[in-house]
Amino acid sequence: MYQDDIYSLSPNEWEWFAQDVLFHLGFMVHVGPSEGVDDGLDMVVEKEGVKYLVSCKHNHKTKKNVGVREEPDIRDRVEQHDCKGFIAFYSVGATTGLKKKLLALKSVNLDVIEIYLDNILDIIPTIRGFTLQKYFSRPQEMHHHLLQEAEYKPLRCLNEECGKDLLENQRIPWSMAGFHVDEDKKVHFLYGCKSCISDYCNHPYWAEIGQVRYIEQMLGWRSIVDEIQDENSLLSVDFYKHWALFQEAILQIQVPQGWGRWI
Numbered sequence: 001m002y003q004d005d006i007y008s009l010s011p012n013e014w015e016w017f018a019q020d021v022l023f024h025l026g027f028m029v030h031v032g033p034s035e036g037v038d039d040g041l042d043m044v045v046e047k048e049g050v051k052y053l054v055s056c057k058h059n060h061k062t063k064k065n066v067g068v069r070e071e072p073d074i075r076d077r078v079e080q081h082d083c084k085g086f087i088a089f090y091s092v093g094a095t096t097g098l099k100k101k102l103l104a105l106k107s108v109n110l111d112v113i114e115i116y117l118d119n120i121l122d123i124i125p126t127i128r129g130f131t132l133q134k135y136f137s138r139p140q141e142m143h144h145h146l147l148q149e150a151e152y153k154p155l156r157c158l159n160e161e162c163g164k165d166l167l168e169n170q171r172i173p174w175s176m177a178g179f180h181v182d183e184d185k186k187v188h189f190l191y192g193c194k195s196c197i198s199d200y201c202n203h204p205y206w207a208e209i210g211q212v213r214y215i216e217q218m219l220g221w222r223s224i225v226d227e228i229q230d231e232n233s234l235l236s237v238d239f240y241k242h243w244a245l246f247q248e249a250i251l252q253i254q255v256p257q258g259w260g261r262w263i
């Protein structure tokens, strides 16, 4: 999903990104990326007393796995920079040949850490928004549906004939929440496609799903719902149930504080 965003980074940006990711993983940075220069040294980092030489490879054009020829003399380079370990930080994978070579180096006590595209895709959702924002223009999209499929709970349009999942990326802009006041003056809390429910939302307050996924907006929306609860003694029996389901569902796509605002 965010592979394309990764491949749109320049090789230099890739090195800076690597620095941020390694810092996020608890490494201390001794020598950071040096722009333009490449003498086989990309970075030196340290964790738990072990210094690592970091090799960043960003085959963003070919998308080919890194091979043995792209990583010559690993052992020499590691020793030359007074390190005890080696970190492969690749936006692709490694060829079987290179993996064998790294395995051989591990067996002679070189501390080798392999971080490939798959690992990076797993790490990204754990990185804070303001860091991701340096590299990716729309980090909120990278935050979408982070949960394991098994844990994910859709939010179905309350129009029973529709039942579409409002949290699907393409559906978010067309989805809303609002209130319906029925003939007995009871207030209902509704969510659904705009086309399905907007006619039923006969109360002035309503919200876009794309809006309330931003935590700042959700807080505002929450106080509106509180206000409506306080002002109306007549709440429908399903008001709290719907409100609870809604909040629980939105949490799954919530954009954390400081990631930008809904426009």
Ligand SMILES: [Zn+2]
Pocket: 157, 158, 159, 162, 163, 164, 192, 193, 196
């Ligand atoms: Zn619908």
